[in-house]
Amino acid sequence: MANNPLLEMKGIGKRFGNMVALQGIDLALSGGEVLGLVGENGAGKSTLMKILAGAYSRDGGTIAVRGKEVELDSPKAGADAGIAIIYQELSLFPDFNAAENIFAGRELRRSGFSLAPLSHGQMRREARRLLSEELGVEVAIDRPVRELSLSDRQMIEIAKALNSNADIIIMDEPTEALEEVERKQLFAIINRLQAAGKAIIYVSHRIKELLGICSRVMVLRDGRTAADLPVADLDVDKVVAAMIGGALSKQFPPRVPPRSDPSVEVRGLSRAGAFDDISFSLAKGEIFGIAGLEGSGKSALLRALFGQRAYERGTVKVEGKDVQLTDITDAIRERFAFLPAERKFEGIFPEHSVGWNLSIGNLGVLGKITLRPSKEKEVAASYISKLGVKCEGPQAEISSLSGGNQQKVMLARWLLTQPKVLLLEEPTRGVDVRAKSEVYALVQAAAQDGCTVIVVSADNAELLGLCHRVAVMFEGKITTVVDAATSKEETLALHSVRPPETLHPVGGING
Amino acid sequence: MAEVAVTRPRHAFKFGLASGNSGVYIAFVVLLIALGFAAPRFFTVGNLTDVLRQAVPIAVIAFGATFVIGMRGIDLSVGSTLALTGLVTANLLVLGYPVPVACLAGLALGAFIGVINGLLITKIGITDFIATMAIMVVSRGVVMVYTQGIPITGASDPAFRMIGQSYLAGVPVPVVLTVIVFAAAFYLLYYTRFGRFVLSIGSNPDAARLVGIPTDKVKIAVYVLAGVLSAFAGIMLTSRLESAMPEAGQGYELDVIAAVVIGGTGLSGGRATLFGTVVGAVLMAVVRNGLNLLNVNTFWHQVVIGTIILVAVAADRFNRSRKM
Amino acid sequence: MAEVAVTRPRHAFKFGLASGNSGVYIAFVVLLIALGFAAPRFFTVGNLTDVLRQAVPIAVIAFGATFVIGMRGIDLSVGSTLALTGLVTANLLVLGYPVPVACLAGLALGAFIGVINGLLITKIGITDFIATMAIMVVSRGVVMVYTQGIPITGASDPAFRMIGQSYLAGVPVPVVLTVIVFAAAFYLLYYTRFGRFVLSIGSNPDAARLVGIPTDKVKIAVYVLAGVLSAFAGIMLTSRLESAMPEAGQGYELDVIAAVVIGGTGLSGGRATLFGTVVGAVLMAVVRNGLNLLNVNTFWHQVVIGTIILVAVAADRFNRSRKM
Amino acid sequence: AEPDYNAVFPGILMDKDIKPTGQEMKPVKKDNRPLKLGFLPTAMDTYYQRVLAGVKEEIDKRGGAEAIELLVQAPSSQSATDDQIRAMEAWINDGIDAIAVALYNEGALLPSIRRATEAGIPVFLFNSPFADNPYYVSDVGYDQSDGGRAQAQWIVDTYGDKEVKIGILEGLPGPHTSQRMKGFNEIISKHPNFKIVAQQPAGWVRAQGLSVTENMFTANPDIEVLVALYDEMALGGLQALKAKGLNGKVAIVGYENMKEANAAILTGDFSATVDTGAKEEGRNIVRAVDEFLMKGNPLPKKIFVSPKVYDATNIKTFDQTDYDYVPQQKM
Numbered sequence A: 001m002a003n004n005p006l007l008e009m010k011g012i013g014k015r016f017g018n019m020v021a022l023q024g025i026d027l028a029l030s031g032g033e034v035l036g037l038v039g040e041n042g043a044g045k046s047t048l049m050k051i052l053a054g055a056y057s058r059d060g061g062t063i064a065v066r067g068k069e070v071e072l073d074s075p076k077a078g079a080d081a082g083i084a085i086i087y088q089e090l091s092l093f094p095d096f097n098a099a100e101n102i103f104a105g106r107e108l109r110r111s112g113f114s115l116a117p118l119s120h121g122q123m124r125r126e127a128r129r130l131l132s133e134e135l136g137v138e139v140a141i142d143r144p145v146r147e148l149s150l151s152d153r154q155m156i157e158i159a160k161a162l163n164s165n166a167d168i169i170i171m172d173e174p175t176e177a178l179e180e181v182e183r184k185q186l187f188a189i190i191n192r193l194q195a196a197g198k199a200i201i202y203v204s205h206r207i208k209e210l211l212g213i214c215s216r217v218m219v220l221r222d223g224r225t226a227a228d229l230p231v232a233d234l235d236v237d238k239v240v241a242a243m244i245g246g247a248l249s250k251q252f253p254p255r256v257p258p259r260s261d262p263s264v265e266v267r268g269l270s271r272a273g274a275f276d277d278i279s280f281s282l283a284k285g286e287i288f289g290i291a292g293l294e295g296s297g298k299s300a301l302l303r304a305l306f307g308q309r310a311y312e313r314g315t316v317k318v319e320g321k322d323v324q325l326t327d328i329t330d331a332i333r334e335r336f337a338f339l340p341a342e343r344k345f346e347g348i349f350p351e352h353s354v355g356w357n358l359s360i361g362n363l364g365v366l367g368k369i370t371l372r373p374s375k376e377k378e379v380a381a382s383y384i385s386k387l388g389v390k391c392e393g394p395q396a397e398i399s400s401l402s403g404g405n406q407q408k409v410m411l412a413r414w415l416l417t418q419p420k421v422l423l424l425e426e427p428t429r430g431v432d433v434r435a436k437s438e439v440y441a442l443v444q445a446a447a448q449d450g451c452t453v454i455v456v457s458a459d460n461a462e463l464l465g466l467c468h469r470v471a472v473m474f475e476g477k478i479t480t481v482v483d484a485a486t487s488k489e490e491t492l493a494l495h496s497v498r499p500p501e502t503l504h505p506v507g508g509i510n511g
Numbered sequence B, C: 001m002a003e004v005a006v007t008r009p010r011h012a013f014k015f016g017l018a019s020g021n022s023g024v025y026i027a028f029v030v031l032l033i034a035l036g037f038a039a040p041r042f043f044t045v046g047n048l049t050d051v052l053r054q055a056v057p058i059a060v061i062a063f064g065a066t067f068v069i070g071m072r073g074i075d076l077s078v079g080s081t082l083a084l085t086g087l088v089t090a091n092l093l094v095l096g097y098p099v100p101v102a103c104l105a106g107l108a109l110g111a112f113i114g115v116i117n118g119l120l121i122t123k124i125g126i127t128d129f130i131a132t133m134a135i136m137v138v139s140r141g142v143v144m145v146y147t148q149g150i151p152i153t154g155a156s157d158p159a160f161r162m163i164g165q166s167y168l169a170g171v172p173v174p175v176v177l178t179v180i181v182f183a184a185a186f187y188l189l190y191y192t193r194f195g196r197f198v199l200s201i202g203s204n205p206d207a208a209r210l211v212g213i214p215t216d217k218v219k220i221a222v223y224v225l226a227g228v229l230s231a232f233a234g235i236m237l238t239s240r241l242e243s244a245m246p247e248a249g250q251g252y253e254l255d256v257i258a259a260v261v262i263g264g265t266g267l268s269g270g271r272a273t274l275f276g277t278v279v280g281a282v283l284m285a286v287v288r289n290g291l292n293l294l295n296v297n298t299f300w301h302q303v304v305i306g307t308i309i310l311v312a313v314a315a316d317r318f319n320r321s322r323k324m
Numbered sequence D: 001a002e003p004d005y006n007a008v009f010p011g012i013l014m015d016k017d018i019k020p021t022g023q024e025m026k027p028v029k030k031d032n033r034p035l036k037l038g039f040l041p042t043a044m045d046t047y048y049q050r051v052l053a054g055v056k057e058e059i060d061k062r063g064g065a066e067a068i069e070l071l072v073q074a075p076s077s078q079s080a081t082d083d084q085i086r087a088m089e090a091w092i093n094d095g096i097d098a099i100a101v102a103l104y105n106e107g108a109l110l111p112s113i114r115r116a117t118e119a120g121i122p123v124f125l126f127n128s129p130f131a132d133n134p135y136y137v138s139d140v141g142y143d144q145s146d147g148g149r150a151q152a153q154w155i156v157d158t159y160g161d162k163e164v165k166i167g168i169l170e171g172l173p174g175p176h177t178s179q180r181m182k183g184f185n186e187i188i189s190k191h192p193n194f195k196i197v198a199q200q201p202a203g204w205v206r207a208q209g210l211s212v213t214e215n216m217f218t219a220n221p222d223i224e225v226l227v228a229l230y231d232e233m234a235l236g237g238l239q240a241l242k243a244k245g246l247n248g249k250v251a252i253v254g255y256e257n258m259k260e261a262n263a264a265i266l267t268g269d270f271s272a273t274v275d276t277g278a279k280e281e282g283r284n285i286v287r288a289v290d291e292f293l294m295k296g297n298p299l300p301k302k303i304f305v306s307p308k309v310y311d312a313t314n315i316k317t318f319d320q321t322d323y324d325y326v327p328q329q330k331m
């Protein structure tokens, strides 16, 4: 194996300004190997992969493919060297459909002549085959991808990589946006690719999952290799220990029972085609989870509660008082807070600092009329230390933070408003293990202060570990509500895929 | 079955035939009918021919602008490029150079201005708006230096006059040429890799780079295309007028952008409808023709034009939101 | 230690003091020095006073445009708003209305045009470029209908003339007023909720909506601000000339955008430097002043102006990329 | 024998070239009433409003709208020749009876003029610095270089042999500017005591007249005569000089005799301006149409009057009704 590796990276280094992102990384990979790449947020995984794909230039080191040194100074050079990558931040063309995206930059032509007509039909057929036969998903092939769900987009991104016929395939957190079923499909594909002699680099924060499919695991810490071991020698704790350079005490904080006073009461909430007749009552300090498949309506429900998407029927009461949530400002007036899943698109203000991003949800704390910079610094500094945000301080640009740390700032933004109801959509997507447990602790602390939390997540383990109760949605309806402490992931999974008729009626959603 | 129903309009959309701005198409048809009633001479062959001929310069430049805007760019230099290339062509003709040489020189100059725009934007990193605006100002200045403000007349070589003044089977040659350019642009935008690259950049510039599209080259090429088409419009105009005016094309940049956007190509890039652009350009010519035919008081012209632009675009918005 | 070094410039940047476009500052200083040598009278109090006074209308409008552009918008209607509001003010004065009434009417009209722009953009969903361009055309048309092409003269009320013509401690009142407007705009943009909302929308409109910013209202307010400041510039100009011209402010939209962008505010929104805008506006006035002082040949003016814009913006680009 | 044009067009300059080229339309006597006359200036401004006043008055004299129906179209700005072409083409398609057009740049309109002539629609030019084509019937107005000459002559007459520094505000680069400058330079260059120390464009508009004059006087505080090729710019210059306390000290020589310029001469702020006979130009257009299409008489190629300088000595003789349209009794 080692005598003729397909890929050999040696002494890779990369700096961003004064910040050293990578230092002296060696990475070797043979055909038929699946290498798991793990590390905390900001450890340098994506940077290393982007260097390999030709998207970033490197400051030092060499890269050889099949024993031949390659320059990889552009994404095209990467593709020419037989390297395909699924980027962590999807890089699709929102205006194009699936077929157009899958063939973007590599459109099929009727002849080699550079202005030869494109073979639109052939591309469509090929795209359809890739998606439905290879990946086993039904994706509307004619709709612009901006209209598709995140998981569909993720599958298109995967199809794009497969279509390139590369020998080395990089998957940077490909399952973050996928549901259980889709994840399984992806693993099957990885197995097939492996059998076909391709080399795969698989980046993920889901360590258990990763150990199941990889043959080797490489751990990065602060831009250096912390471990590079065959999977047989590893378990989750060992990987985590290598990642954080010590042991992680506990992933989920101990559950604190909710208070008895009611907080949010939802009755018969409906929106055609999204969710139907949703009812539940939550107490102060309760953490309520919502599980369900892609398209089950859980996000739509959450966003309806935030007034972003209208509901057509039903009522919402907060502390016994009827409220109308027709607009976001209504929800905010009721002290609702909402953490969206797509941090990059719906959360951060990339041109601005941590302090700015943190205070924008409640500028009142910076002064009644005049916003005082010193106050901004003070508030931000206190949250930075309270939440353990890793950054250069309140003035650091938000975009210089790692994903997990950005997420903590997003959470802090809403904690600053002292919300009564905290709506979380995929709160730990793309967040590393340590930061995850820190986020859980923050959520827990908010609940303890009397805040009601509703969490939507595709990660059933997260819901069971964090919440008091978890509802499962199927085709827009809540089909069951379980007690988290006593339920298993399989239960949630089962309810997620079964229509309500086949289940016993649920009466006990708090009445 | 269901799939076919979904596919047809999409496919048609993709090829820009039905496309974007159905609100505008309705507004356009309503306008035509209204004009037909109000101005009996509107629907005469002579008048319609004139309208088309008047639409030609804006339309040809707007084809290029459709690429530029589809790429999420903007080009404010087109009007002054038209003036400068027209002048050079006219001057070479007056100096006795053969017609093809003079025309090619004009087109080459248009390409050159496009290269400058493209380099400023891609290599120096100046925003398209500012880069092309500065080039607009500079080229207009060069025109002034070149002509001292005086038109170049006497570009009356019969072969040259053919371009702008003759007819082919009753259709003015500039209109025929515009149709040919349209067909070529249509093919380029919807049926070639280059066209896909252009729209890819407009849709998501970062992703375009990541899938290996040579974005800088494509951008430069698009500005070159815009420059060449402006030059082509300049040559047709010069031939039509047998002379080149220093002030030619002034304000065209806004008319051109209006035509493209009225047609349904959004400024946010990624989508483009060349067919819509034709409708946009003709619509503007029809409005102006109508104002003249109805002898609408001069002072009201701009009020009417601005309002029609607003109504056309708003009709489209309204139409789209109803569909949602 | 290292942290302090990183933090300082950030803070200064955020509050727009040093900020954006250091390349332009260098270009500006170089230009000043060069002019000092070439035109000995450049550095006289009288001339510098004139330059500032000439920069006033563009600067005041550009303050508004800094908000608009920081919000990722664009406003092409400012020049015709200036003309229309100036005319209304002048006309009311001529009709004998008191100065405050006439001025307030002008400002209110500016606000009204801003509301129209804002509503077209937010409620009808027309792209800012097209909406404000159409309003530019319509208002210019209204100006023509209103004046029949003839200036309104006789706005010579002594109290009114004070606004544009008098001095305060040796400084022209329009310059003083501009400084006051600058301070107010500065406070508004960097020290109030509203300013943060504006830049949030420019930075990430979706996120802005999700943190509860009433984006439509803020947008409308920003266009109102732009309209009011254009009106204010129109009133100062009218007072200076004691009359209002139908063609006033023509082409200002591009000068204003140039001033803002030269100053370092990017068209992609999210950041804005009012201080840079002042430098941009003054730079343009200095260039024109220099051309006059050096009696540069008429025909070369535009070439020089366009080139200086390019050099200034390119210098900035170069400077930034070196820092990376 | 030459017809007595002076009887029809009072003050017409007979020394200008008056021979037809043979390619213009021949005179015809048209009986259809009203005759449709298209009036197409280069823009709509103070000057053209005054021309229009003359047109309307003279139409009134011939029976008003029942005799001649006036169609007015104007481009949105001075240099928007496209707008003019469009209006011409629409009128040709509409088959109107006569077109009067002002040329900014002759070349752009040439094909339309030819087409109108070929369609049997006579074309009359007005306020056109160049008129080189063989198709138009008559060029109505004045020689723009005469305007510049008149300005220069006033300076020569006023200052004699004195050493005088002159600053000039030009319009936008183009034929109006170049013709006026040509005439001005012709005279001034013969008198070396006059020195043009600054010559800058001010875009025909007042706001630029103001700032350019400010700057010009910074560089050349010793300018004694400020010449502007249009009163609008001169009025802007006046504001600049007022601010410097130089009004009345520096001689302002304007052009066009706008109402405000006229008033400024009375107050001593302006020294002189050139009246270019705007209203008479309008009257002459209608007289020409009358002669050519109603009476069927031939016309001279140029129907020019001479521009007249007004200064403090003769400004009171100027008839103020010459600024406005005075509705007349129908005859």
Ligand SMILES: Nc1ncnc2c1ncn2[C@@H]1O[C@H](COP(=O)(O)OP(=O)(O)OP(=O)(O)O)[C@@H](O)[C@H]1O
Pocket (backbone or CB within 6 Å): A016, A019, A021, A039, A040, A041, A042, A043, A044, A045, A046, A047, A048, A088, A399, A400, A401, A402, A403, A404, A430, A432
């Ligand atoms: N374009 C960039 N400019 C500046 N700094 C960057 C850039 N890209 C990455 N970094 C920094 O480099 C470091 C490594 O980032 P990288 O994205 O590789 O981390 P990662 O291991 O992929 O993290 P995650 O698990 O959050 O995806 C981080 O500190 C990050 O902030």
Ligand SMILES: Nc1ncnc2c1ncn2[C@@H]1O[C@H](COP(=O)(O)OP(=O)(O)OP(=O)(O)O)[C@@H](O)[C@H]1O
Pocket (backbone or CB within 6 Å): A149, A150, A151, A273, A274, A275, A292, A293, A294, A295, A296, A297, A298, A299, A300, A301, A458
């Ligand atoms: N803006 C919208 N307009 C119309 N329909 C929508 C919209 N957003 C979502 N839907 C529809 O509502 C239904 C539920 O979508 P939702 O996003 O809530 O699913 P989800 O369970 O949250 O999926 P995910 O796991 O991707 O978040 C889907 O059928 C979807 O097509």
Ligand SMILES: O[C@@H]1[C@H](O)[C@H](O)CO[C@H]1O
Pocket (backbone or CB within 6 Å): D042, D047, D078, D127, D171, D176, D204, D229, D230, D231, D255, D256
């Ligand atoms: O000829 C007119 C006027 O005479 C004025 O002098 C300026 O512009 C031209 O259009």
Ligand SMILES: [Mg+2]
Pocket (backbone or CB within 6 Å): A045, A046, A047, A088, A172
């Ligand atoms: Mg990463």
Ligand SMILES: [Mg+2]
Pocket (backbone or CB within 6 Å): A298, A299, A300
């Ligand atoms: Mg969802």
